[in-house]
Amino acid sequence: MKKKAVISNANKEVVCPICKKRLKGNLGEHIRKLHGDEEFERAVLKAKESGMPDPEIGMIFNVTFKQIEKIITERYGVNISVLKRPKNIKYWAPKDFKEETTTxxxxxxxxxxxxxxxxxxxxxxxxxxxxxxxxxxxxxxxxxxxxxxxxxxxxxxxxxxxxxxxxxxxxxxxxxxxxxxxxxxxxxxxxxxxxxxxxxxxxxxxxxxxxxxxxxxxxxxxxxxxxxxxxxxxxxxxxxxxxxxxxxxxxxxxxxxxxxxxxxxxxxxxxxxxxxxxxxxxxxxxxxxxxxxxxxxxxxxxxxxxxxxxxxxxxxxxxxxxxxxxxxxxxxxxxxxxxKPKLSTSTVIKEEQASYGLVLSHIKKPSIKRKLNKFETTTVWIFPKAELEEQLNKNVIERYANKNGYLISTFVAPYKNELFISRKNKNKFNLLFIKSPFLGYNPSKSDIECFLKEIKNVVQQKLSALNIGGFLAIQVRDVRMNGYIEPIGKKIVDLLTFNNLWLKEIVVVTEQEQKLKNMTEGNKSLRIVHQYLLIYEVISEKSN
CATH class of the missing domain: 3.40.50.150 (Vaccinia Virus protein VP39)
Structure with missing residues (x-):
């Protein structure tokens, strides 16, 4: 069984707050053995009340952060990080506050x-x-x-x-x-x-x-x-x-x-x-x-x-x-x-005419000019607008293709179905990367329905070409329609329920912050500025 991580305090001399004995090593173990669990918890709480940071408490008493939280929660009935009372009120409102205008x-x-x-x-x-x-x-x-x-x-x-x-x-x-x-x-x-x-x-x-x-x-x-x-x-x-x-x-x-x-x-x-x-x-x-x-x-x-x-x-x-x-x-x-929808005498929603026709899969070579210097390591990727697609492509391909080849499918309309393959004469690949730029151009409801159907078909057709341990990456964005959000990322997660796909990451991709005008009274909708990158791992059906 794997042990919980604690910070060692083997060489630091400490003084027991109860018997005042000087000792080296585990103060927590000393208090528990000589003075009991109740005194141990009281000593931890006293250290916390004095303002001592959690890492230092962990080092001195040889406890994990989870154990500190448990002691605090059981003592106070609620999980709080600082036991000292807050300072006097300095100001009543945030300085230079402006309402958010994007998503x-x-x-x-x-x-x-x-x-x-x-x-x-x-x-x-x-x-x-x-x-x-x-x-x-x-x-x-x-x-x-x-x-x-x-x-x-x-x-x-x-x-x-x-x-x-x-x-x-x-x-x-x-x-x-x-x-x-x-x-x-x-x-x-x-x-x-x-x-x-x-x-x-x-x-x-x-x-x-x-x-x-x-x-x-x-x-x-x-x-x-x-x-x-x-x-x-x-x-x-x-x-x-x-x-x-x-x-x-x-x-x-x-x-x-x-x-x-x-x-x-x-x-x-x-x-x-x-x-x-x-x-x-x-x-x-x-x-x-x-x-x-x-x-x-x-x-x-x-x-x-x-x-x-x-x-x-x-x-x-x-x-x-x-x-x-x-x-x-x-x-x-x-x-x-x-x-909560307003009461209405009619449930008929006027459908916008499809402006793209049938959504097909068009595949082209990604823009990658030079090797990536450093990977993104959190679930939020922020790039300059001019570099967003290139930086995103680099991170996805270099992290998940693993030099074993990849396929890229870009959904646009009304182009024919083509395929970009990173290496010719390969039967197996490590990455299928699906992109959907057409979602940024006000698609109709029928376009979206067709897209969701086609994306499932593409995954079904190409999944057998991916190695076990390989990845499926899907780049999509939400769409506003009739005043409400069509959550495309969520819809795809709901849709792809294959036994040999295991959702690994949900990444949010956005441009570096821009100065935007405040929303007008007539347009209170937020500007959609984020995309999703859904990463699935290809597994054998019995391994999940």
Missing amino acids: VWSFKRRGDWATHDGRYRGNWSPYIPRNVILKYSKPGETVLDYFVGSGTTAVEVKLLGRKCIARDINPACIGLTLENLNFKVPEKPFKKEPYPTYEPDVSIGDARCLSDIGNNEIDLICAHPPYAGIISYSSKVEGDLSRLSIKEFLEEMGKVARESYRVLKPGSKCAILIGDTRKKKHVIPIGFQTINVFLNEGFKLKELVIKRQHNCKTTGFWYEKSIKYNFLLLAHEYLPIFE
């Missing part, structure tokens, strides 16, 4: 205005709810957060003059939220006219049963649910979704989606931040699966935002691991904005 959001700083801080493990940046609240609600309207955690959303709702209903199943989270809401908004915290102030309605509650809220009462839902099996947010709270398996998590999120649909007003929005996880060096697409859960309850997908980590390049240790074991570090989450 990729990234923030240089987490945000520490008002009472915001990062003590609560897994809480989201306040920039996210601020953007969502300003875009999809008005002052005086009601915003619901049923996974309130430490109160990030509730604080923003209070600052922005909306009414808030805040719920969480964990009593300790309610305590944290009330602590963070314990402030009075100054009369003029902003340059504009001050918002009215409403004290949030905060109480213990279960997102799966909102029986105290009537039908069609909520103007906006803005929530960050726990992620299944990634971070435990409580120790023994019954109903905590973070302690469930992925299958159970999705089943329970179905109940959350059903209640969300019931309480929302028609035409109102529901924003949920969710991320993927990894198992056996392969991604598990919890994000796309959660989107399906909400769509199945009747929601429409208004926007699909990518929340990326800022400056997420890797170096040194993690770069070497990424190359050696051929995996990418997860560096993005999904922020789907769902809409």
